Amino acid sequence: MYRPISNIISMKNVLLVAFKPCDTQVFRYDQELEDLVHIKTDTTFEHESEITDVDTFPEKNLFISGSMDGFVKVWNAKKEMIREIKFPEPVYSVSFLNKDCDILVGHLGKVSTVSHKDYVPYEIAKLYQPSAEDVNTFFFRKRTRADSDLFAQLKMKDDELKR
Numbered sequence: 001m002y003r004p005i006s007n008i009i010s011m012k013n014v015l016l017v018a019f020k021p022c023d024t025q026v027f028r029y030d031q032e033l034e035d036l037v038h039i040k041t042d043t044t045f046e047h048e049s050e051i052t053d054v055d056t057f058p059e060k061n062l063f064i065s066g067s068m069d070g071f072v073k074v075w076n077a078k079k080e081m082i083r084e085i086k087f088p089e090p091v092y093s094v095s096f097l098n099k100d101c102d103i104l105v106g107h108l109g110k111v112s113t114v115s116h117k118d119y120v121p122y123e124i125a126k127l128y129q130p131s132a133e134d135v136n137t138f139f140f141r142k143r144t145r146a147d148s149d150l151f152a153q154l155k156m157k158d159d160e161l162k163r
Contacts, residue, residue: 041079066091
């Protein structure tokens, strides 16, 4: 089954793939298999509208995504959502601005900034920067070869969740 891809971003040996209309999946290149391996992640907090842009900040193991529903979502490397930020109009572009992970958001002819202090409260510091051991354990658990059958299964599960 063909699923259109809206964006792909890499962080170290991990890929975040944004599929149309609005879900993301995490993959890792496995040197032993010489292939991409799908990493099962929680899909509870996926976007509900088309994903327009994604960015990564490898030094802090963070991804960010923006969508037509006006949401900007910040994820850690395990694709655990750290924070979602709602804008009043569609978000067309997102980018990490600096080493502090402040965010630039392009939306309806405007550019806004979001300070890292506003979206990374102290209470979720462990989610924000999981330990290297925690990240390695997550990415090297049971492997699933990424093929068209897997994408079809993921699409069916995604469609079921949206009903």
